Amino acid sequence: MRKNITIQDVAEHAGVSMMTVSRVLNKGGNVKDSTRQKIEQAVQDLGYRPNFAAKNLSSGRKNFIGVLCFEPNSPYVSQFLFGCLRYCSEVGYHLIVEENNADRLLDSKLQALCSGVDGVIVLPPLSEDKSLLERISAFNIPYVCVGQQHMALQDKFHSTVSIDEQQAAADLTSSLIEQGHTRIGFISGDKSQGVTQLRLAGYQQALQQHKLSIQPELIAEGDFSYKSALSATEQLLSLKDKPSAIFASNDEMAAAVMAVVHKHQFAIPKDISVVGFDDTSIATMVWPQLTTVRQPFVEMAKAAIDRISGQNPDAKTLLPSSITCRESHGQAAN
Amino acid sequence: MRKNITIQDVAEHAGVSMMTVSRVLNKGGNVKDSTRQKIEQAVQDLGYRPNFAAKNLSSGRKNFIGVLCFEPNSPYVSQFLFGCLRYCSEVGYHLIVEENNADRLLDSKLQALCSGVDGVIVLPPLSEDKSLLERISAFNIPYVCVGQQHMALQDKFHSTVSIDEQQAAADLTSSLIEQGHTRIGFISGDKSQGVTQLRLAGYQQALQQHKLSIQPELIAEGDFSYKSALSATEQLLSLKDKPSAIFASNDEMAAAVMAVVHKHQFAIPKDISVVGFDDTSIATMVWPQLTTVRQPFVEMAKAAIDRISGQNPDAKTLLPSSITCRESHGQAAN
DNA sequence: CTGAAAGCGCTTACAG
DNA sequence: CTGAAAGCGCTTACAG
Known part of the structure; x- marks a missing residue:
C-alpha cells in the first residue's frame, strides 16, 4: 500500500507552502493566478485526493448530516436517501440515518444525533411534527424540512425544501x-x-x-x-x-x-x-x-445539503417539478 | 456550542492516561477490571462520544466502505443499503455508493473508489462480473460479493455473503x-x-x-x-x-x-x-x-461490513433465510 | 497492566 | 498575496 499523497507533497511539488495549497483546494480567493495554476497542475500530476478525516478534525466541522425519517424502507425515503448519498460523496459529507416511527424520539437519541452532525434533514411526515422540530431547533444547528412548504417555526435554523x-x-x-x-x-x-x-x-x-x-x-x-x-x-x-x-x-x-x-x-x-x-x-x-x-429527489437532497453546508442561504426552496408521462393515462373514453 | 468531551477529559475524570481509556474504548485486553470500571463510569458521567474523524486520521483506516451496484434504486439495493447505513452508523463506517450500470466502469472511477475505502461490497448482478472482480482485486483491499455463493476468484481478499x-x-x-x-x-x-x-x-x-x-x-x-x-x-x-x-x-x-x-x-x-x-x-x-x-438484508450487510473491518474471518458466509408468510398463498383449489 | 511521545493530514488564527 | 506555528482527538509503536 503506497503512501498517501498529502497536501504537503503537493506543496513541495508546486514549490509553495501547504497553506497556499489549502487555499486553492478550498477555492479561497487571494491567490495569484500563476500560483493557482502551478498548484492545480501539481494536484493533477500527483493525483492528490483530500483526506476527509483530517479535514474534519482540523476544521471542527463534523461533516455529518443527520436524516430523520419515519419509515426508512418506503420508496420515497429510499429515493431521497439515494439522492443524498450521491451528493454527499461528492462534497464529502456522510449520512447518519435515524428512524423515528415509534413513539416520541428519545431525548437521548435525538441528542446523540444532533450533537454529532452539522445539520439535520427531516423527511415527511416528520417534517410537519412541530414538537419534534422544536426539540431539534433547541440544538442550534440548521435543519431542513423536506416536502414541507410552510415554515412551522420561526427561527434562523429552520428551512424548507419542496416542490409546489x-x-x-x-x-x-x-x-x-x-x-x-x-x-x-x-x-x-x-x-x-x-x-x-x-x-x-x-x-x-x-x-x-x-x-x-x-x-x-x-x-x-x-x-x-x-x-x-x-x-x-x-x-x-x-x-x-x-x-x-x-x-x-x-x-x-x-x-x-x-x-x-x-x-x-x-x-x-x-x-x-x-x-x-x-x-x-x-x-x-x-x-x-x-x-x-x-x-426532483436528487435536487431536493442537494438543496437540503447545500443549506446545511451554508452554500444555500434560502430558507425556503421551491424546486420545479414536472409530469413524467408514461402509459397509464390517455384520452377519455366516450 | 459547548466544548466536545474528549478522551482526555475522560482520562482526567478517571485519573488514568488517555492510552488506558483508548484501550477500554476499543475493547482491548490487558486492563485491570477496576480500572476498566472507573473509565466506563467516567464515559457515562461525561457522556463521551468518540470523534470518528480523529480515530480515522490516527489509525490510518479510511473508515469508508464502497458499495458497487447496478441499479441503485431497485428495491433490493435500497433494502441492502439501508442495512448498511444502519450498521455503519453503529460502527463508525461511512458509505460511498457507486453505480455501474453503463458500460465498463472507468478505471479512473474504480481507482478513485478503491483508493478511498477500506473495502468494497459488490451487489448483484455485479458480484458475478468476473472481470470487474479481477480489477477490484488488483487493489489489494477486501471485497465482498453479495448474493453470490460461489467464489469467482481465488484470492485472500475475496469473500461472499449470501443465503442458500x-x-x-x-x-x-x-x-x-x-x-x-x-x-x-x-x-x-x-x-x-x-x-x-x-x-x-x-x-x-x-x-x-x-x-x-x-x-x-x-x-x-x-x-x-x-x-x-x-x-x-x-x-x-x-x-x-x-x-x-x-x-x-x-x-x-x-x-x-x-x-x-x-x-x-x-x-x-x-x-x-x-x-x-x-x-x-x-x-x-x-x-x-x-x-x-x-x-436477511440487515444481517447480510452486517456480515459484509464485518468482513471488511476484519471482524468476520469467514471467506464464505451463508446466512439463514426464512419464508415470510403473508396472504398470497393458500390451499390448492380442487 | 499502564503511560509518555510522536504523528495522522488538514485548517485556523495570526503575521507579514 | 503567502507562510510558520499550533492544534483538532485520537492511535500506534515503544517503554516499563
Whole structure:
C-alpha cells in the first residue's frame, strides 16, 4: 500500500507552502493566478485526493448530516436517501440515518444525533411534527424540512425544501382534463398531513379553472398506503357514473388503484386512466407504467445539503417539478 | 456550542492516561477490571462520544466502505443499503455508493473508489462480473460479493455473503406442495445470473423430493423485471391445465404475476397462489400481500461490513433465510 | 497492566 | 498575496 499523497507533497511539488495549497483546494480567493495554476497542475500530476478525516478534525466541522425519517424502507425515503448519498460523496459529507416511527424520539437519541452532525434533514411526515422540530431547533444547528412548504417555526435554523405541491397537482389534473376527462376521481392522502390538503387543492383548482364542478362523490379518502387505496378505489368504481380517470395522491396508492381497476376488468388507460404522485420506483413496477408527478429527489437532497453546508442561504426552496408521462393515462373514453 | 468531551477529559475524570481509556474504548485486553470500571463510569458521567474523524486520521483506516451496484434504486439495493447505513452508523463506517450500470466502469472511477475505502461490497448482478472482480482485486483491499455463493476468484481478499439460494427456493416450493399444489408454475430470472439457476434448481429439487414430475411447460422465462413476468405469466395462464400456484424468482416479478392473474379474473390465493423471492418493500405493496423468501438484508450487510473491518474471518458466509408468510398463498383449489 | 511521545493530514488564527 | 506555528482527538509503536 503506497503512501498517501498529502497536501504537503503537493506543496513541495508546486514549490509553495501547504497553506497556499489549502487555499486553492478550498477555492479561497487571494491567490495569484500563476500560483493557482502551478498548484492545480501539481494536484493533477500527483493525483492528490483530500483526506476527509483530517479535514474534519482540523476544521471542527463534523461533516455529518443527520436524516430523520419515519419509515426508512418506503420508496420515497429510499429515493431521497439515494439522492443524498450521491451528493454527499461528492462534497464529502456522510449520512447518519435515524428512524423515528415509534413513539416520541428519545431525548437521548435525538441528542446523540444532533450533537454529532452539522445539520439535520427531516423527511415527511416528520417534517410537519412541530414538537419534534422544536426539540431539534433547541440544538442550534440548521435543519431542513423536506416536502414541507410552510415554515412551522420561526427561527434562523429552520428551512424548507419542496416542490409546489398544489401547482403540481393542478398541472397533472389539467393534463387529464385536456385529454377529455371530465369525471376525475381523486384519492387523498393522510388527512393529518399538509401535502394532502395541497394536492387536493390543486386538483380542485384545476377543475375550477376548466369550469368543471367539484363532485364530492369523486373524492375518496386514503392515507397514502396501498391498502387504503384499495377500498377507496372500490368506492369510486361503485359509482353509477364512474370516473374515466383516477388521480391517486401518491404512487403506492396508484398501484393499488391499478390492481382494483384490473380486477374489475377495466383496461388502463383505455377504460380508465390512472395517475400518481412522486415518481418513486414503484411507478415503473406496475403495468402499464405510471404517469405521475416527478419529485426532483436528487435536487431536493442537494438543496437540503447545500443549506446545511451554508452554500444555500434560502430558507425556503421551491424546486420545479414536472409530469413524467408514461402509459397509464390517455384520452377519455366516450 | 459547548466544548466536545474528549478522551482526555475522560482520562482526567478517571485519573488514568488517555492510552488506558483508548484501550477500554476499543475493547482491548490487558486492563485491570477496576480500572476498566472507573473509565466506563467516567464515559457515562461525561457522556463521551468518540470523534470518528480523529480515530480515522490516527489509525490510518479510511473508515469508508464502497458499495458497487447496478441499479441503485431497485428495491433490493435500497433494502441492502439501508442495512448498511444502519450498521455503519453503529460502527463508525461511512458509505460511498457507486453505480455501474453503463458500460465498463472507468478505471479512473474504480481507482478513485478503491483508493478511498477500506473495502468494497459488490451487489448483484455485479458480484458475478468476473472481470470487474479481477480489477477490484488488483487493489489489494477486501471485497465482498453479495448474493453470490460461489467464489469467482481465488484470492485472500475475496469473500461472499449470501443465503442458500437453492435451499430457500426448495423450502418455498415444498411449502406450496404441502398445501396440496401439484402444478406449480415457475418464472425464472435473468439467465446469465447464477442465482437464477440456483432458484430453479431448488424448485426442481422440491418437486423431485415430493415425487412430482418436472413439467417444462410450467417453467416460464423471465429476467427479474416486472415487464418480463407479464408475458411469462400470460404464457402460464394460457396452459390448458393451469398451475394452481406460481413461484416468481423475485418479488417484482411476483407483483407482475398478480397483476396478470387479477386481469384474468382469478382470485389470489383462492384460485391461484403467488409467491416471490427477496422480501423487498414491494412485497407489502401488492394485494394480497406477498408470501416470499426473506433475504436477511440487515444481517447480510452486517456480515459484509464485518468482513471488511476484519471482524468476520469467514471467506464464505451463508446466512439463514426464512419464508415470510403473508396472504398470497393458500390451499390448492380442487 | 499502564503511560509518555510522536504523528495522522488538514485548517485556523495570526503575521507579514 | 503567502507562510510558520499550533492544534483538532485520537492511535500506534515503544517503554516499563
